[in-house]
Amino acid sequence: MFESFRYFRWQDILDILVVAFIIHQLISIIRGTRSVQMVVGIGILTIIYFLASVLDLSALLWVMQNFLSSILLIVIIVFQQDIRRALTQVGRSPFQKHIEIVDKQMEEIIRTLFYLAKRRIGALIVIERETSLGDFIESGFKLDAVLTKELLISIFMPASPLHDGAVLISEGRIQHAGCILPLTQNPYINKRYGTRHRAAIGLTEETDAVVLVVSEETQEISIVRHGALTTIEDEIGLTKSLQAIFMVGDSSSSQPWKNWLGGK
């Protein structure tokens, strides 16, 4: 047994570690999505193929061979969302710099959310980070305005022509309003969530954006990232959650909101 280790090179260890890392990343990307069932389905079909081959079942083997020959195409079509997300994550540079934002802008957003929730006014606020949201803003209206509570509130007022859809915040400014986001296809999302929440989940499944949602029905405020939604109890809870997401490095820094509002 130990004989085989004699031929073990350091490259083999590196090789195994890289493959293990890739498999781990793939599992963490598809975990909790409908892709898991599809992976299981493809696994079962592959087992059937090998059984047909071993038992020499020629008709079944012919069907499976024809099916599996187009498997690459099927995988690309079925997993296109996950592939896009995976490639975006791979392409993200760990050395990218972020702009800093002052506490004031953070406060403006938090106060807007609680103001709207109190009055049962729905809202969807997207904070762009490293992944460019260019594809999703085509549907919206360009504003490129200073981020203030007053402007955010007026956008989401039901009488406003911009109140439908999402507001996009990038580089500390309100860049777009009325943006249509992709809805999640995850079948496990709680049925009580409608399209506003599904749009927030859908966008964060594909990008690293942070989305804040105010429900006009329940007055709940939620923070959504990586396809997962967390309901916020109060202003302190929201402040802490955002701090945990955006604060990097020295927590004793006098500029606590580093890495916030995604600059590039």
Ligand SMILES: Nc1ncnc2c1ncn2[C@@H]1O[C@H](COP(=O)(O)OP(=O)(O)OP(=O)(O)O)[C@@H](O)[C@H]1O
């Ligand atoms: N794809 C989308 N992209 C952006 N915004 C959307 C999208 N779909 C719906 N919305 C917004 O969500 C609103 C409808 O929300 P809906 O009641 O269906 O969802 P909900 O999750 O139940 O939210 P609420 O709890 O506020 O009722 C629309 O008026 C629109 O502003």
